[in-house]
Amino acid sequence: MEIVLVGLNHRTAPVEVRERVSFTAEQSRKAADELRSRGILQETLVLSTCNRSEIYGVPPESSHECAPGLSSFLSEFHAVRADVLGLSLYHHYDREAVRHLFRVSAGLDSMLLGEAEILGQVRDAYRFAHEYGATGPVLNRLFQGALEVGKRVRSETELGTRPMSVASAGVKLAERIFGKMNERSALVIGAGTISEQVVNQLRDRGIARLFIMNRSRDRADELAIRFGGKVVGWGEWETALKVADVVVSSVASEEPVLRREILQGAMSARGNRALFLMDLGLPRNIEASVAELYNIYVYNIDDLTEIVEQNRNARESEIPRAETIVDEHVGKFLSWQASVELVGLVDALRARLREERAAFIHARMDSMNHLSAAERERMESMMDELLEKLLLQPAERLRGEKELRRKIQNVEALRDLFLSNREKP
């Protein structure tokens, strides 16, 4: 009932290796089948995202013994040289494997600390493997625990609550002014990469109307078609600023594109309704004095970068709380694992003692001819009673006392003490 994990992630492998070792749904199924048929793993779950590829498994024998087999399997399965792959792979066993998965699902092992997507990816990977029948009691319990950890960390800490990119910070700030974006309009000035990121965020947050203004009409058309926006001619400020609630500007220009006079006129045309301006250009696209105008909120790239930095610090300060939740669940899982193994151990011990009793009686009773059949039967039943008495109390305590299960976590040592290798359950 040991657990093994072999995998690589954004920290151990460059993107060229990660993309070669990633699994499609079909490949995950195939890998699970092959690992089972080759006798490497009894239970298998493949977790493959853009930043990690990991195989979690329960081997029939010791987890340490099966790890090299798993590494060679990965190398063979993806046709990547073993020496190249070996540099990127990590192996974790039992407690460390459990802890690793729980940290992954909490977002503690993600490239973007606390990101929310990973929990969904863990859930999908588990559901997929479970439905296919690749998992068993151990991985089921392990992944249910991981999902619980992920949920708890997100609801009890602030690890994933704050925006971590300039684009998302800007859009979240706009929501502080206007509320939900689904009745709002945005004007995006410039059609470069950063504008695209903001448009993506705005679309994700359900922006109702999107206007795109760019010096090059073709690029504006392209962006408008991709994101379902409308193109506004360059410099048509009156039309564009009258309806927009959020303005994002990121164009290369030596002079400010949005001057105070333009915005003064726009504000009077829009009846001073609040206007949120994100200036992502360098040099700045919006004249500094615009920030003094009534009901206008201006954030430039430095302001937003600072917010992201503060949020990163805030997220990092939540790590200890998240780690505590992880540790708590690791303890819970190991306790469950130990209890299952100990119950198995008690059953094996009972079988062994019965065998010993039978052999003992057979050897000693032969010489006791003076005993009647009834007396022999009586002695056998007394010995059975004694054995049951000896085993009953520990078995009951194991079932009932969580603390005891936590203390007895090295079941292997107990097995070695009482049973020979042949008899291990």
Next chain:
Amino acid sequence: MKDLFLILTIAAYAGSLALYLRFLNTGKEITGRLGTLFLGLGLVAHYFALLERSRGLHTVPYHDLYGSMSLFGWLLALTYLGLELFHRQRSVGAFVLPFIIVFFVAAHLAPADRLSPAPARGVIFAFHVTLSILAYAAFALSFVFSLIFLGEERLLRSHKLGDIVWRLPPLELLERMSRSSVLVGLVAIAIGTALGFVWVDRLMGQIWYYDPKYVITLLVLLLYVLYFHLARTASWRGARASKLCIFNFFVVVMSFTVVNLYLSQSHRYF
């Protein structure tokens, strides 16, 4: 059990506050809904606590200061609940509940002396008082919304966001809720005042006799009408209107304190 409704009310309001705070923190819809449910339960228990107190003292809730305060807290909760359901927004609950709890606790934990029975003044008088207190509760709500608005607006403009800004309700929502609240207050105070005049007319046979309370009530009415109008105009919408709303509430407080205690002949606790 003597204090059953008192305990139930405090428990329900405290539960509601805790859930609203959690909702503000996590954004989980279910906690927000539970917050609303607990507020509703608190309102029911508060109603019975008011009833129990009035029966015990053989008087109406607005016959003494503490009773008026408790009724004020109840109407504050009722108005807020109405606004919350109307605007489908729960993020300000955490800011309103402390006021409701303070009014309730202060009113019900104060020693209640046995009062002389309230004179029977009829239904018109009861409506006059209740609607007036409802109006003040609604104005108090708009005051809370405006305070939050100004604080949040200042933080957003100065770029000093800290932890708090991410938890506050959106500015435009605060503006809308403040306007709705003032509208409730205006309707209530207009009807309540008119009923007051009708009652005076029946009692004294004349609509008008001089009381400084009339002047200040008229002033309150005019100031809130002005706010309601200006809050939607180009030059006032936003922070300026919120400042006016806060100023207006100070006039309400003046009406409640200085005018009631020292100047008015016929108004005491409302």
